Amino acid sequence: xxxxxxxxxxxxxxxxxxIETMLQDLEExxxxxxxxxxxWSAFDIVGHYIHGEKTDWVPRMNIILDxxxxxxxxxxxxxxxxxxxxxxxxxxxxxxxxxFRAKNIDQLKLKGLTEDLLNRTGVHPTFGNVTLRQLLSAxxxxxxxxxxxxxxxxxxxxxxxxxxxxxxxxVLK
Amino acid sequence: xxxxxxxxxxxxxxxxxxIETMLQDLEExxxxxxxxxxxWSAFDIVGHYIHGEKTDWVPRMNIILDxxxxxxxxxxxxxxxxxxxxxxxxxxxxxxxxxFRAKNIDQLKLKGLTEDLLNRTGVHPTFGNVTLRQLLSAxxxxxxxxxxxxxxxxxxxxxxxxxxxxxxxxVLK
Numbered sequence: 001x002x003x004x005x006x007x008x009x010x011x012x013x014x015x016x017x018x019i020e021t022m023l024q025d026l027e028e029x030x031x032x033x034x035x036x037x038x039x040w041s042a043f044d045i046v047g048h049y050i051h052g053e054k055t056d057w058v059p060r061m062n063i064i065l066d067x068x069x070x071x072x073x074x075x076x077x078x079x080x081x082x083x084x085x086x087x088x089x090x091x092x093x094x095x096x097x098x099x100f101r102a103k104n105i106d107q108l109k110l111k112g113l114t115e116d117l118l119n120r121t122g123v124h125p126t127f128g129n130v131t132l133r134q135l136l137s138a139x140x141x142x143x144x145x146x147x148x149x150x151x152x153x154x155x156x157x158x159x160x161x162x163x164x165x166x167x168x169x170x171v172l173k
Numbered sequence: 174x175x176x177x178x179x180x181x182x183x184x185x186x187x188x189x190x191x192i193e194t195m196l197q198d199l200e201e202x203x204x205x206x207x208x209x210x211x212x213w214s215a216f217d218i219v220g221h222y223i224h225g226e227k228t229d230w231v232p233r234m235n236i237i238l239d240x241x242x243x244x245x246x247x248x249x250x251x252x253x254x255x256x257x258x259x260x261x262x263x264x265x266x267x268x269x270x271x272x273f274r275a276k277n278i279d280q281l282k283l284k285g286l287t288e289d290l291l292n293r294t295g296v297h298p299t300f301g302n303v304t305l306r307q308l309l310s311a312x313x314x315x316x317x318x319x320x321x322x323x324x325x326x327x328x329x330x331x332x333x334x335x336x337x338x339x340x341x342x343x344v345l346k
Contacts, residue, residue, distance in 0.1 A: 001202050001330035010199050011327070021194045022320070026183055029174050127337035137334035138342065144328035145344035147195070148321050154184070155317035157174035161310035164300035169311065171318035 003137045005113055013105055015143040016098040019046060022150055024094055030154050031090055042150045046093040047081025049146060053100035055080075057139040058107050064122040064132045065111060072123045108136075176310045178286055186278055188316040189271040192219060195323055197267055203327050204263055215323045219266040220254025222319060226273035228253075230312040231280050237295040237305045238284060245296045281309075 001007070023031055023042055034041040040048070056076050063069045085093060111117065118133040155171040166172050174180070196204055196215055207214040213221065229249050236242045258266060284290065291306040328344040339345050 001206065001334075003331065003334040007200055007202065010203065014194060018191065018194045021187060021191045027180055029180065030183065033174065124337070126341075130336060130338075133334065134336035134338060137331045137336075138338035141328045141331050141335050141338070141342050141344065144324040145342045147324040148328070148344045151317040151320040151324070155314045155321070158176065158310045158314050161174075161176040161306065162314050163303060163307035163310075164297070165303075165307060165311035165314070168299075169314050169318045171314065171321045 003133050008136055008140045011140045011143055016101045018147055020094045033157055035153055035156055042153055043090050044081055045146050045150055046097055047085035049097050050100055051080040053104055058104040060135055064120050075125045176306050181309055181313050184313045184316055189274045193267045206330055208326055208329050215326055216263050217254055218319050218323055219270055220258035222270050224253040226277055231277040233308055237293050248298045
């Protein structure tokens with residue numbers, strides 16, 4: 001499947017609502033437990049989405065499209081949510097994610113992205129030159145990877161309780 | 174986390190709405206493409222959920238709880254959705270899933286399940302003796318494993334488009 005803005009928007013616009021439907025009003029045992037060690041809970045993941053809205057996808061799009069900008073992206077802080085989410089409820093974070101995402105979608109739509117613009121590049125701290133098309137595709141897949149992660153983190157809470165079914169349930173492997 | 178009915182219901186009641194929020198009104202490129210070979214598309218997965226509502230989880234619960242029933246479960250048909258879903262739209266399937274799930278939740282709630290009842294057993298075609306607690310836990314994790322799968326199947330459609338980001342996106346591995 002080739003990237004195009006309309007198909008990408010279909011995913012980007014719904015992700016905050018998918019995450020909200022998955023998580024709102026759940027017991028904290030489901031939402032605040034991680035996979036062990038320094039892995040992330042569903043609560044942590046929502047904070048990570050919000051930090052991405054503030055500092056990653058659309059700010060990087062703007063670096064690529066702004067004629068005057070220095071083209072090097074700022075490195076993304078994968079741990080910012082641990083301080084940013086402190087003292088907030090999950091429902092607060094779910095709302096924040098919806099608000100920031102809606103603003104970013106508005107910005108994206110205003111750019112009137114053509115094929116030429118999608119081929120412009122910026123400099124990623126690890127990968128070097130990347131195109132706007134790759135950045136926006138990665139934004140979509142990033143949405144899906146964390147839906148994937150949230151469902152896995154929650155499933156693991158019943159890893160023992162399912163008994164022999166573990167063998168048949170891919171998410172537990 | 175130990176199984177209990179209230180926590181399990183929090184997931185079971187929302188799954189059809191999570192799947193609906195993920196999939197309704199999406200382009201068929203997102204919903205009708207699989208991961209290659211005889212793997213399943215999102216459309217196939219919704220049909221699989223419906224077949225589970227009709228023949229798997231609650232029918233097996235009833236086998237365990239019915240004093241007169243033969244205790245062997247009927248083997249589950251993992252391919253029934255390919256015939257059952259034929260000619261239907263995804264939105265039809267999403268509605269069917271909601272209707273069947275709501276009826277099954279009603280049945281579950283009417284059972285007034287105690288610890289004693291949760292410890293009763295039936296005979297699984299592969300695993301042998303399993304408890305009702307394990308069956309209901311597996312129902313919850315089964316819900317989550319297919320949310321996990323839907324997000325992965327859709328993410329893979331952009332596997333090429335993300336370019337070097339593939340390395341950072343767990344769902345593509």
